[in-house]
Amino acid sequence: MTNLVALPRIRRGTELLRAEEHARWELSTLKGKLSELSAQSAAGVSIALKLIAEAQRAQEPTAWVGSTARLFYPPDAAAWGLDWEALPIINLAEPRQAARAADKLLRSGAFGLVIVDLPPRSFLPAPLMGRLLRLAETHASALLFLSHKSPHEDSLSSLIALRAQARWIRLDPRELQAELTILKDKCRGPGHRLVEDFDGPLGLR
Amino acid sequence: MDRWACVNAADFPLQVLLRSHPDWRQGPAALLDRDHPQGRLVGLNASARQAGLSRGMHYGEALALIPALRAGTVDPDQVASLADTLAQALGEYSPQVERHQELPGLFWLNASGLGRLYPDWRQWAGPLRRRIFERFDIRVTLAVGFRRALTYVIARTADTSGAFDTPEAERRAAGQARLTALDLPRADRELLTHLGLHTLDDLLALPAQGLHRRLSPALVELYRQARGDRELPIEPFTLKAPAQVDHHLDYAERNTHRLLFLLKGHLHPLLRSLEETHDKLVALNLHFELDHHPALSERIEPAEPTLDALTISDLIWLRLESLELPAGVTHLTLVAHGERTCTEQLRLDLGGAARSTRDIEAANRALARLRAHFGTEVVQRVRLRQAHLPEGRFVLEPLPRIPLPSPPSAPHPQAVRRFYPSPQRLRSLPGVSTRQGPHTICGGWWVREIHRDYHLMVTEDERLIWTFYDHRRHRWYVHAEF
Numbered sequence: 001m002t003n004l005v006a007l008p009r010i011r012r013g014t015e016l017l018r019a020e021e022h023a024r025w026e027l028s029t030l031k032g033k034l035s036e037l038s039a040q041s042a043a044g045v046s047i048a049l050k051l052i053a054e055a056q057r058a059q060e061p062t063a064w065v066g067s068t069a070r071l072f073y074p075p076d077a078a079a080w081g082l083d084w085e086a087l088p089i090i091n092l093a094e095p096r097q098a099a100r101a102a103d104k105l106l107r108s109g110a111f112g113l114v115i116v117d118l119p120p121r122s123f124l125p126a127p128l129m130g131r132l133l134r135l136a137e138t139h140a141s142a143l144l145f146l147s148h149k150s151p152h153e154d155s156l157s158s159l160i161a162l163r164a165q166a167r168w169i170r171l172d173p174r175e176l177q178a179e180l181t182i183l184k185d186k187c188r189g190p191g192h193r194l195v196e197d198f199d200g201p202l203g204l205r
Numbered sequence: 206m207d208r209w210a211c212v213n214a215a216d217f218p219l220q221v222l223l224r225s226h227p228d229w230r231q232g233p234a235a236l237l238d239r240d241h242p243q244g245r246l247v248g249l250n251a252s253a254r255q256a257g258l259s260r261g262m263h264y265g266e267a268l269a270l271i272p273a274l275r276a277g278t279v280d281p282d283q284v285a286s287l288a289d290t291l292a293q294a295l296g297e298y299s300p301q302v303e304r305h306q307e308l309p310g311l312f313w314l315n316a317s318g319l320g321r322l323y324p325d326w327r328q329w330a331g332p333l334r335r336r337i338f339e340r341f342d343i344r345v346t347l348a349v350g351f352r353r354a355l356t357y358v359i360a361r362t363a364d365t366s367g368a369f370d371t372p373e374a375e376r377r378a379a380g381q382a383r384l385t386a387l388d389l390p391r392a393d394r395e396l397l398t399h400l401g402l403h404t405l406d407d408l409l410a411l412p413a414q415g416l417h418r419r420l421s422p423a424l425v426e427l428y429r430q431a432r433g434d435r436e437l438p439i440e441p442f443t444l445k446a447p448a449q450v451d452h453h454l455d456y457a458e459r460n461t462h463r464l465l466f467l468l469k470g471h472l473h474p475l476l477r478s479l480e481e482t483h484d485k486l487v488a489l490n491l492h493f494e495l496d497h498h499p500a501l502s503e504r505i506e507p508a509e510p511t512l513d514a515l516t517i518s519d520l521i522w523l524r525l526e527s528l529e530l531p532a533g534v535t536h537l538t539l540v541a542h543g544e545r546t547c548t549e550q551l552r553l554d555l556g557g558a559a560r561s562t563r564d565i566e567a568a569n570r571a572l573a574r575l576r577a578h579f580g581t582e583v584v585q586r587v588r589l590r591q592a593h594l595p596e597g598r599f600v601l602e603p604l605p606r607i608p609l610p611s612p613p614s615a616p617h618p619q620a621v622r623r624f625y626p627s628p629q630r631l632r633s634l635p636g637v638s639t640r641q642g643p644h645t646i647c648g649g650w651w652v653r654e655i656h657r658d659y660h661l662m663v664t665e666d667e668r669l670i671w672t673f674y675d676h677r678r679h680r681w682y683v684h685a686e687f
Contacts, residue, residue: 042623079619086610110568
């Protein structure tokens with residue numbers, strides 16, 4: 001009897017799945033989920049801005065919810081070619097208020113990506129997270145929490161489907177390299193690593 | 206024959222500025238076009254002019270000459286608002302008042318009937334000037350004549366008030382007016398000087414034929430009006446009063462549900478009154494007078510002008526929900542601000558470029574709900590600008606509406622710092638493995654001197670921080686980190 005797997009052009013089903021084995025950190029992966037990007041530095045900010053640029057290119061309205069006392073530096077983000085007119089900054093420092101604002105934004109069904117920039121040691125109640133998850137699923141929107149924590153700390157909630165830890169692995173001010181370690185992925189499993197390259201700020205290149 | 210009075214508040218924006226700073230009147234003071242050392246002087250008081258300053262000078266240059274100079278800017282809305290108030294006050298003297306469209310301190314009064322009440326113009330013009338000065342702290346001059354254009358020319362070029370008994374006397378006085386003192390564009394003033402036309406008489410001596418080929422439209426318009434070829438009809442000033450409802454409560458009400466129903470009861474009549482004038486609601490001001498406590502004022506702004514009571518009620522409820530009333534409400538006032546309705550053309554889908562699947566109007570409604578719940582200042586946008594200091598290179602300003610995103614250019618992958626507008630003080634410098642800098646920023650001597658040495662530091666615990674050493678305070682600060 002001929003072994004099917006031995007035939008040319010025939011591959012095992014598990015090999016077909018391998019291409020989708022690891023999550024890519026992009027908007028399509030984050031849609032319909034609650035995700036968390038944690039870091040002990042500000043590496044997550046650059047990665048979040050990249051997602052905003054991607055969403056805006058796809059004509060998806062986006063919003064940034066967080067305190068303006070620790071905002072990203074807009075002159076740096078200008079290089080991402082963002083449409084500032086279409087990027088509302090919701091200035092709310094308190095985590096629960098920020099999450100409630102995200103609730104209102106997601107409920108409209110009009111936002112493709114909402115980023116909630118949380119201060120260190122934030123806590124969000126489970127019922128609120130449950131509501132946010134249901135809204136993200138219903139409207140196919142991505143809700144990304146930026147948090148300040150080490151990889152050994154727990155994620156914000158059990159409802160977080162995808163969590164990555166960002167850190168700089170190359171800190172040359174002219175060329176920076178960030179590494180994303182997937183700590184939690186309910187679809188594909190954790191452990192995968194991604195690397196993103198960034199240029200340093202203008203004036204130093 | 207009609208009688209016209211032209212009321213002129215010379216250097217009106219400067220007068221508005223000096224109202225806010227009465228102590229500046231004693232010394233040299235100037236109005237700036239922007240609050241910056243490179244900003245230009247656009248208005249000067251007598252002391253500043255006597256000290257040798259002139260319009261168009263840079264603020265830094267003027268300050269180097271006269272260190273005692275006081276200067277500032279005024280909000281154009283503040284100027285326009287005071288001009289409206291003045292026009293309203295002038296309405297107490299004449300039923301027909303016109304406010305100049307471009308010059309906020311210039312008004313015309315139809316004084317035709319006043320001659321029957323007052324035999325001499327001084328009997329009403331003098332008290333009018335005094336009353337405006339007492340009520341608004343604004344000095345005005347009047348020119349009473351027979352033609353609007355000529356009273357304008359005289360009022361703008363003369364320093365004193367006056368009246369003319371005959372049209373000929375008015376025509377003679379206006380003919381002597383210097384054209385360079387009128388509100389003409391710089392190119393026109395230069396052209397007139399080049400042509401040797403110094404007074405209105407010189408201009409009116411030109412033949413009318415072919416004038417439009419040689420002079421600008423503004424000069425041709427002045428020529429026609431001064432000759433009397435074209436007397437414009439008056440455009441009476443009317444200030445649209447917002448629709449308002451007051452409700453006095455016999456008891457102090459603290460229950461927000463009951464307050465909502467009270468407010469809803471007044472909402473429909475307010476919206477109907479706006480509808481009758483073809484307006485839609487753009488903002489609703491709620492004023493609550495509290496029992497033995499200071500009053501509270503709230504403002505509701507829908508995402509777009511609307512007459513939908515349900516949308517407004519929803520926003521009122523969100524506002525009330527987050528309101529903590531320290532005492533019961535004894536009196537409430539609703540003021541509805543409307544805007545002329547414009548008919549929106551429906552979008553025609555011709556199957557061209559791919560359209561977003563998201564409803565941007567729903568996004569704007571969500572932002573209006575956030576403003577209603579958390580306050581109007583919560584929703585902001587970034588505006589980049591050129592500035593010397595890092596914190597000045599962007600401002601956050603209120604965002605009324607968002608469009609569908611249309612990113613202007615291809616992205617460039619650049620690392621973005623987390624920025625602290627209030628720099629974080631470092632008790633001591635951390636261990637540093639790599640350092641770049643210093644990049645020195647200094648300046649601001651005209652307000653508050655700044656001297657900072659910026660460094661990019663890679664610390665031993667693998668953080669890339671953007672720090673500066675403040676030479677004035679002799680301290681290190683973190684301004685941003687990667």
